[in-house]
Amino acid sequence: xxxxxxxxxxxxxxxxxxxxxxxxxxxxxxxxxxxxxxxxxxxxxxxxxxxxxxxxxxxxxxxxxxxxxxxxxxxxxxxxxxxxxxxxxxxxxxxxxxxxxxxxxxxxxxxxxxxxxxxxxxxxxxxxxxxxxxxxxxxxxxxxxxxxxxxxxxxxxxxxxxxxxxxxxxxxxxxxxxxxxxxxxxxxxxxxxxxxxxxxxxxxxxxxxxxxxxxxxxxxxxxxxxxxxxxxxxxxxxxxxxxxxxxxxxxx
Amino acid sequence: xxxxxxxxxxxxxxxxxxxxxxxxxxxxxxxxxxxxxxxxxxxxxxxxxxxxxxxxxxxxxxxxxxxxxxxxxxxxxxxxxxxxxxxxxxxxxxxxxxxxxxxxxxxxxxxxxxxxxxxxxxxxxxxxxxxxxxxxxxxxxxxxxxxxxxxxxxxxxxxxxxxxxxxxxxxxxxxxxxxxxxxxxxxxxxxxxxxxxxxxxxxxxxxxxxxxxxxxxxxxxxxxxxxxxxx
Ligand SMILES: Nc1ncnc2c1ncn2[C@@H]1O[C@H](COP(=O)(O)OP(=O)(O)O)[C@@H](O)[C@H]1O
Ligand SMILES: [Mg+2]
Numbered sequence: 001x002x003x004x005x006x007x008x009x010x011x012x013x014x015x016x017x018x019x020x021x022x023x024x025x026x027x028x029x030x031x032x033x034x035x036x037x038x039x040x041x042x043x044x045x046x047x048x049x050x051x052x053x054x055x056x057x058x059x060x061x062x063x064x065x066x067x068x069x070x071x072x073x074x075x076x077x078x079x080x081x082x083x084x085x086x087x088x089x090x091x092x093x094x095x096x097x098x099x100x101x102x103x104x105x106x107x108x109x110x111x112x113x114x115x116x117x118x119x120x121x122x123x124x125x126x127x128x129x130x131x132x133x134x135x136x137x138x139x140x141x142x143x144x145x146x147x148x149x150x151x152x153x154x155x156x157x158x159x160x161x162x163x164x165x166x167x168x169x170x171x172x173x174x175x176x177x178x179x180x181x182x183x184x185x186x187x188x189x190x191x192x193x194x195x196x197x198x199x200x201x202x203x204x205x206x207x208x209x210x211x212x213x214x215x216x217x218x219x220x221x222x223x224x225x226x227x228x229x230x231x232x233x234x235x236x237x238x239x240x241x242x243x244x245x246x247x248x249x250x251x252x
Numbered sequence: 253x254x255x256x257x258x259x260x261x262x263x264x265x266x267x268x269x270x271x272x273x274x275x276x277x278x279x280x281x282x283x284x285x286x287x288x289x290x291x292x293x294x295x296x297x298x299x300x301x302x303x304x305x306x307x308x309x310x311x312x313x314x315x316x317x318x319x320x321x322x323x324x325x326x327x328x329x330x331x332x333x334x335x336x337x338x339x340x341x342x343x344x345x346x347x348x349x350x351x352x353x354x355x356x357x358x359x360x361x362x363x364x365x366x367x368x369x370x371x372x373x374x375x376x377x378x379x380x381x382x383x384x385x386x387x388x389x390x391x392x393x394x395x396x397x398x399x400x401x402x403x404x405x406x407x408x409x410x411x412x413x414x415x416x417x418x419x420x421x422x423x424x425x426x427x428x429x430x431x432x433x434x435x436x437x438x439x440x441x442x443x444x445x446x447x448x449x450x451x452x453x454x455x456x457x458x459x460x461x462x463x464x465x466x467x468x469x470x471x472x473x474x475x476x477x478x479x480x481x482x483x
């Protein structure tokens with residue numbers, strides 16, 4: 001059974017056809033890296049998966065269960081909103097700009113959703129939170145506010161925050177591209193560890209080193225469609241499509 | 253001491269007029285509180301309207317804010333007091349004070365509310381939604397607390413201004429601190445003690461508010477420091 005499956009999804013922003021028939025399937029524990037030029041729809045694809053955007057048409061399955069089916073911006077599938085919320089909470093999201101809650105400490109950032117959404121008691125939430133901060137190497141900064149943390153530290157807290165909801169799939173949208181170069185490595189190391197632990201991951205990134213070392217599959221997107229996919233080495237060393245080849249030339 | 257501040261002048265003032273000053277002080281307080289509540293309600297309504305997708309709502313809010321920000325308070329008060337009766341609207345000075353001062357400061361605080369809404373990054377909603385928060389939970393735990401820290405200090409500054417501005421009601425017999433001080437001085441030609449006392453009374457109300465505003469502001473700036481990376 002696949003963790004994520006999309007069938008022919010399309011997304012329009014007004015006239016702008018941003019996703020143009022994306023078919024994607026991700027198996028358990030796969031690490032799928034997505035690359036492509038700016039504006040090709042990578043972020044939109046991730047955001048459609050966890051409903052930050054609604055697709056115009058197509059189907060989305062999570063763990064084999066159909067959770068979204070729309071045509072011409074209308075719901076075909078009627079589904080209980082609680083069911084949807086539960087499905088969406090199986091997907092954790094890490095943003096390019098971290099989006100930590102600035103009025104909460106690192107630890108509170110990790111506990112608030114547990115307490116609010118899952119109704120976990122404060123004590124247990126804090127215990128889980130500290131364990132997760134430990135895991136991302138941020139336990140010492142548990143009581144600091146995000147404004148006192150470097151970008152790399154903020155992103156590590158953001159990863160812990162996403163993990164706190166015990167997602168089965170993690171979505172990363174260019175998690176290191178807002179970081180100073182010397183901070184990139186630490187964040188990638190944590191992501192690699194997650195992958196080794198068996199997390200299913202979809203990672204938009206231009207870090208080809210990471211994609212080749214950790215990724216099980218590389219997808220190249222352009223103009224809202226998947227143009228080429230394969231193992232990272234295959235796609236990177238030996239791109240079949242001209243646009244893929246041009247793209248890799250441009251980022252090296 | 254001699255002249256305007258001779259000690260018998262103080263004694264006369266406090267013995268014959270202390271009670272009136274106290275009443276006036278309480279009246280200034282109640283006008284301020286009612287006007288502030290009105291201003292807060294108006295500012296939220298017009299502040300939210302100014303960010304609306306609806307062009308008409310935005311236009312109405314703009315007209316309101318520009319009108320009151322660019323019109324002297326004293327003129328507004330005089331117009332209500334002297335011209336409204338001619339069209340058969342007669343309002344007590346107390347009511348005029350509450351309404352006009354409320355409208356006037358509502359316009360300023362509406363701008364504060366607008367900047368508060370604008371300062372919240374869309375990413376905050378997304379981070380909350382992606383963690384499973386509902387809209388109401390997102391507002392309650394994530395958006396409003398951040399908005400309050402941003403909006404509260406300038407709102408407190410406006411509250412202190414509002415208290416001071418109630419003194420314009422002296423011109424229409426508002427029976428608040430300034431009016432009481434002035435009428436005592438006028439009838440006794442003893443101006444020193446009442447004016448100094450009036451100043452002290454305004455200070456007693458405004459100083460704690462301003463101090464609180466500064467404290468909130470410091471806390472806010474610490475909390476927001478370095479948030480640039482997140483926007
Ligand atoms: N909320 C939005 N409203 C309108 N257009 C959008 C929105 N989000 C993205 N777009 C447009 O969709 C296209 C794809 O954007 P995006 O998915 O962010 O690309 P990528 O992440 O690959 O750079 C771009 O043309 C962008 O301008
Ligand atoms: Mg993007």
